[in-house]
Amino acid sequence: MPFLLVTVVISLAVSAYAFVDPVWQDALLVSVPVALAALFLLLRNRSSVGPMRRVVLDGSNVMYWGEGIPRLDPVLEVVEVLKAGGYQPGVMFDANAGHLLAKRYMDDAEFAKILGLRRDAVVVVPNGTPADPVILQAARDLNAAIVTNDRFRDWQADFADVLATPGRLMKGGYRNGELWLEFEAEPEVAQKRARGNSGRNSACQPGARGLNRKPS
Secondary structure: OHHHHHHHHHHHHHHHHHHHOHHHHHHHHHHHHHHHHHHHHHHHOOOOOOOOEEEEEEHHHHOOOOOOOOOOHHHHHHHHHHHHOOEEEEEEEOOOHHHHHHOOOOOHHHHHHHHOOOHHHEEEOOOOOOHHHHHHHHHHHHOOEEEOOOOOHHHOOOOHHHHOOOOOEEOEEEEOOEEEEEOOOOHHHHHHHHHHOOOOOOOEEEOOOEEEEOOO
Protein backbone atom coordinates (compact mmCIF):
# COMPACT_ATOMS: atom_id res chain seq x y z
CA MET A 1 0.00 0.00 0.00
CA PRO A 2 2.75 2.58 0.83
CA PHE A 3 4.43 1.69 -2.46
CA LEU A 4 1.26 2.45 -4.41
CA LEU A 5 0.82 5.75 -2.58
CA VAL A 6 4.39 6.76 -3.34
CA THR A 7 3.89 5.74 -6.99
CA VAL A 8 0.81 7.96 -7.24
CA VAL A 9 2.59 10.94 -5.68
CA ILE A 10 5.71 10.62 -7.84
CA SER A 11 3.72 10.07 -11.04
CA LEU A 12 1.50 13.08 -10.35
CA ALA A 13 4.56 15.20 -9.57
CA VAL A 14 6.23 14.21 -12.82
CA SER A 15 2.99 14.87 -14.71
CA ALA A 16 2.62 18.33 -13.15
CA TYR A 17 6.22 19.23 -13.97
CA ALA A 18 5.77 17.99 -17.54
CA PHE A 19 2.89 20.41 -18.04
CA VAL A 20 5.15 23.27 -17.01
CA ASP A 21 8.36 22.24 -18.79
CA PRO A 22 7.87 21.24 -22.47
CA VAL A 23 11.09 19.22 -22.33
CA TRP A 24 9.35 16.76 -19.99
CA GLN A 25 6.13 16.41 -22.00
CA ASP A 26 7.08 12.97 -23.36
CA ALA A 27 7.06 11.75 -19.75
CA LEU A 28 3.27 12.21 -19.71
CA LEU A 29 2.92 9.08 -21.87
CA VAL A 30 4.22 7.06 -18.94
CA SER A 31 3.44 9.10 -15.82
CA VAL A 32 -0.29 9.58 -16.44
CA PRO A 33 -1.12 5.88 -17.10
CA VAL A 34 1.04 4.81 -14.15
CA ALA A 35 -0.65 7.32 -11.83
CA LEU A 36 -4.14 6.22 -12.94
CA ALA A 37 -3.34 2.54 -12.58
CA ALA A 38 -1.79 3.04 -9.12
CA LEU A 39 -4.78 5.11 -7.98
CA PHE A 40 -7.12 2.42 -9.29
CA LEU A 41 -5.22 -0.19 -7.27
CA LEU A 42 -5.25 1.94 -4.12
CA LEU A 43 -9.03 2.21 -4.29
CA ARG A 44 -9.53 -1.46 -5.12
CA ASN A 45 -7.28 -2.58 -2.26
CA ARG A 46 -9.47 -0.90 0.35
CA SER A 47 -11.47 -4.11 0.59
CA SER A 48 -10.29 -7.69 0.69
CA VAL A 49 -10.67 -9.70 -2.50
CA GLY A 50 -10.89 -13.01 -0.67
CA PRO A 51 -11.03 -16.08 -2.91
CA MET A 52 -12.24 -14.17 -5.95
CA ARG A 53 -9.87 -13.62 -8.87
CA ARG A 54 -9.40 -10.16 -10.30
CA VAL A 55 -10.22 -9.42 -13.94
CA VAL A 56 -9.98 -6.11 -15.79
CA LEU A 57 -12.51 -5.56 -18.58
CA ASP A 58 -11.48 -3.50 -21.58
CA GLY A 59 -14.88 -1.82 -21.65
CA SER A 60 -14.28 0.09 -24.88
CA ASN A 61 -13.50 -3.20 -26.63
CA VAL A 62 -16.20 -5.38 -25.07
CA MET A 63 -18.95 -2.87 -25.87
CA TYR A 64 -18.47 -3.66 -29.58
CA TRP A 65 -19.01 -7.40 -29.15
CA GLY A 66 -22.00 -8.89 -30.89
CA GLU A 67 -23.36 -6.43 -33.40
CA GLY A 68 -20.16 -4.45 -34.01
CA ILE A 69 -21.74 -1.24 -32.74
CA PRO A 70 -21.12 0.30 -29.30
CA ARG A 71 -23.60 -1.08 -26.74
CA LEU A 72 -23.33 -1.44 -22.99
CA ASP A 73 -25.28 -4.71 -22.94
CA PRO A 74 -22.22 -6.90 -23.70
CA VAL A 75 -20.29 -5.25 -20.85
CA LEU A 76 -23.20 -5.89 -18.48
CA GLU A 77 -23.41 -9.55 -19.51
CA VAL A 78 -19.68 -10.11 -19.14
CA VAL A 79 -19.73 -8.56 -15.67
CA GLU A 80 -22.60 -10.86 -14.64
CA VAL A 81 -20.88 -13.99 -15.99
CA LEU A 82 -17.57 -13.14 -14.32
CA LYS A 83 -19.26 -12.55 -10.96
CA ALA A 84 -21.11 -15.87 -11.27
CA GLY A 85 -17.82 -17.57 -12.14
CA GLY A 86 -16.13 -16.35 -8.96
CA TYR A 87 -14.24 -13.41 -10.43
CA GLN A 88 -14.08 -9.80 -9.23
CA PRO A 89 -14.32 -7.58 -12.32
CA GLY A 90 -13.16 -4.02 -12.79
CA VAL A 91 -13.90 -2.06 -15.95
CA MET A 92 -11.90 0.59 -17.77
CA PHE A 93 -13.21 2.82 -20.57
CA ASP A 94 -11.71 5.33 -22.98
CA ALA A 95 -12.78 8.92 -22.33
CA ASN A 96 -15.13 8.92 -25.33
CA ALA A 97 -17.11 5.82 -24.26
CA GLY A 98 -20.09 7.87 -23.09
CA HIS A 99 -20.21 9.84 -26.32
CA LEU A 100 -20.24 6.61 -28.33
CA LEU A 101 -22.95 5.07 -26.17
CA ALA A 102 -25.15 8.03 -25.24
CA LYS A 103 -23.80 11.00 -27.22
CA ARG A 104 -22.53 12.62 -24.01
CA TYR A 105 -19.74 12.25 -21.47
CA MET A 106 -20.26 9.54 -18.84
CA ASP A 107 -18.02 9.35 -15.77
CA ASP A 108 -16.89 6.52 -13.49
CA ALA A 109 -19.83 6.84 -11.12
CA GLU A 110 -22.47 6.69 -13.85
CA PHE A 111 -20.96 3.62 -15.48
CA ALA A 112 -20.53 1.95 -12.09
CA LYS A 113 -24.20 2.47 -11.22
CA ILE A 114 -25.37 0.98 -14.53
CA LEU A 115 -23.00 -1.98 -14.28
CA GLY A 116 -23.83 -2.70 -10.66
CA LEU A 117 -20.23 -2.23 -9.54
CA ARG A 118 -18.57 -0.13 -6.86
CA ARG A 119 -17.47 3.26 -8.07
CA ASP A 120 -13.83 2.37 -7.45
CA ALA A 121 -14.18 -0.66 -9.75
CA VAL A 122 -14.75 1.50 -12.83
CA VAL A 123 -12.30 3.93 -14.45
CA VAL A 124 -12.93 6.32 -17.34
CA VAL A 125 -9.50 7.58 -18.36
CA PRO A 126 -9.00 11.32 -18.94
CA ASN A 127 -9.43 12.77 -22.41
CA GLY A 128 -6.25 12.39 -24.43
CA THR A 129 -5.01 9.42 -22.39
CA PRO A 130 -5.23 5.98 -24.04
CA ALA A 131 -6.88 3.35 -21.89
CA ASP A 132 -4.63 0.53 -23.11
CA PRO A 133 -1.55 1.28 -20.98
CA VAL A 134 -3.74 1.92 -17.93
CA ILE A 135 -5.42 -1.47 -18.41
CA LEU A 136 -2.09 -3.22 -18.89
CA GLN A 137 -0.50 -1.53 -15.88
CA ALA A 138 -3.45 -2.50 -13.68
CA ALA A 139 -3.26 -6.09 -14.93
CA ARG A 140 0.46 -6.16 -14.15
CA ASP A 141 0.08 -4.79 -10.62
CA LEU A 142 -3.01 -6.84 -9.77
CA ASN A 143 -1.81 -9.98 -11.56
CA ALA A 144 -5.20 -9.86 -13.24
CA ALA A 145 -6.52 -11.23 -16.50
CA ILE A 146 -7.87 -8.83 -19.15
CA VAL A 147 -11.16 -9.46 -20.94
CA THR A 148 -10.65 -8.11 -24.46
CA ASN A 149 -10.18 -9.09 -28.09
CA ASP A 150 -7.45 -6.46 -28.43
CA ARG A 151 -3.92 -7.86 -28.82
CA PHE A 152 -2.29 -4.60 -27.62
CA ARG A 153 0.35 -4.79 -30.36
CA ASP A 154 1.28 -1.12 -29.93
CA TRP A 155 2.25 -1.83 -26.31
CA GLN A 156 4.22 -5.07 -26.72
CA ALA A 157 7.54 -3.44 -25.91
CA ASP A 158 6.35 -1.72 -22.72
CA PHE A 159 4.29 -4.62 -21.36
CA ALA A 160 6.03 -7.70 -22.77
CA ASP A 161 5.90 -9.43 -19.36
CA VAL A 162 2.14 -8.90 -19.10
CA LEU A 163 1.29 -9.99 -22.64
CA ALA A 164 3.59 -13.01 -22.54
CA THR A 165 1.73 -14.54 -19.58
CA PRO A 166 -0.46 -17.48 -20.72
CA GLY A 167 -4.14 -16.86 -20.14
CA ARG A 168 -3.65 -13.14 -19.49
CA LEU A 169 -5.94 -12.09 -22.35
CA MET A 170 -9.42 -13.58 -22.17
CA LYS A 171 -11.20 -13.42 -25.51
CA GLY A 172 -14.95 -13.41 -25.95
CA GLY A 173 -17.87 -12.59 -28.20
CA TYR A 174 -21.19 -13.99 -29.33
CA ARG A 175 -21.98 -17.28 -31.10
CA ASN A 176 -25.53 -17.86 -32.24
CA GLY A 177 -26.70 -15.11 -29.92
CA GLU A 178 -24.90 -16.53 -26.88
CA LEU A 179 -22.11 -14.78 -25.01
CA TRP A 180 -18.91 -16.82 -24.65
CA LEU A 181 -15.71 -16.18 -22.72
CA GLU A 182 -12.52 -18.14 -23.16
CA PHE A 183 -10.91 -18.95 -19.84
CA GLU A 184 -7.46 -20.17 -20.82
CA ALA A 185 -6.19 -19.88 -17.24
CA GLU A 186 -7.72 -22.43 -14.87
CA PRO A 187 -10.89 -22.99 -16.95
CA GLU A 188 -11.95 -25.90 -14.73
CA VAL A 189 -11.94 -23.58 -11.70
CA ALA A 190 -14.16 -21.08 -13.51
CA GLN A 191 -16.57 -23.80 -14.56
CA LYS A 192 -16.82 -25.30 -11.07
CA ARG A 193 -17.54 -21.86 -9.63
CA ALA A 194 -20.16 -21.25 -12.31
CA ARG A 195 -21.87 -24.54 -11.44
CA GLY A 196 -21.81 -23.61 -7.76
CA ASN A 197 -23.56 -20.33 -8.58
CA SER A 198 -26.08 -21.87 -10.97
CA GLY A 199 -28.79 -21.81 -8.32
CA ARG A 200 -28.44 -18.06 -7.96
CA ASN A 201 -27.94 -17.30 -11.66
CA SER A 202 -29.34 -20.04 -13.88
CA ALA A 203 -28.47 -18.04 -17.02
CA CYS A 204 -24.74 -18.74 -16.50
CA GLN A 205 -23.64 -22.10 -17.85
CA PRO A 206 -20.14 -23.55 -18.29
CA GLY A 207 -19.05 -23.90 -21.89
CA ALA A 208 -16.45 -26.14 -23.51
CA ARG A 209 -13.62 -23.68 -22.89
CA GLY A 210 -15.20 -21.02 -20.76
CA LEU A 211 -18.62 -19.77 -19.79
CA ASN A 212 -21.65 -19.21 -21.97
CA ARG A 213 -24.57 -16.99 -21.04
CA LYS A 214 -27.85 -17.49 -22.80
CA PRO A 215 -29.58 -14.20 -23.58
CA SER A 216 -32.67 -13.48 -21.54
